[in-house]
Amino acid sequence: MKIALIGYGKMGKAIEAIAVAKGHEISHIIDADSQHLLEKDNLQSADVAIEFSTPETAFSNILKCFEAGVPVVSGTTGWLEHLPEVTAKCLEKHQAFLYASNFSIGVNIFFELNKKLAELMGPHADYNVQMEEIHHTQKKDAPSGTAITLAEQILAASQAKKSWVNEGTHDADKLGIVSKRIDPAPGTHVVNYTSTIDDITIIHTAHSRQGFASGAVTAAEWLKDKKGVFSMKDVLNL
8 A cells, every 4th residue: 555644753754664564655755845745646646645744734735635536544633623624525525534633542442431431420410520631742732632532522421511621620611621741751641530439530541652653554544445534433443
């Protein structure tokens, strides 16, 4: 499989190593200095694109993949105000798109645990839920996309919480997310329910970028030759 890497930071390099080890070819490496490779005539020779760029460029990058007829897997966060437009454009042009805030198999199972726990805790107003996420200092957005996914799952099930805020809070109707940036942490997410009687805490801690990168390559393998809009729930059959 020929893979176009859009974004060649630490995550892009980790994806490259795993893809090559699995026998795939990196046909394009596209960063700020090689934007010409996103032109249709260049890009369309790829079988699939894996996009880990910046919040400022992700939307444009994805649309260029659609124009070239290349399925695209995106893990860039911080641009999701454009997600409805990307979804509509993908379906209109009969292309393939898969977005995930986190490609780690462990994190996606953690999402399912979080959703189930939120459903169970929803009726119990004596428990207050708060979150914490820890990443390395080079992470550009806060809270993380993974934390936002977790928060939205909690809000969907909670009878008390109406919105999330990126700070600790004592407001009963707000879900506080404390974001910490500490090197070299690749990613920790904590969901904590507290009451006067007891606490319930679930934690996911990543030890490296390998899980994220491996999941992104697995998603690209799965997406090749498909049409439509998908998520890691589809890839993992959750």
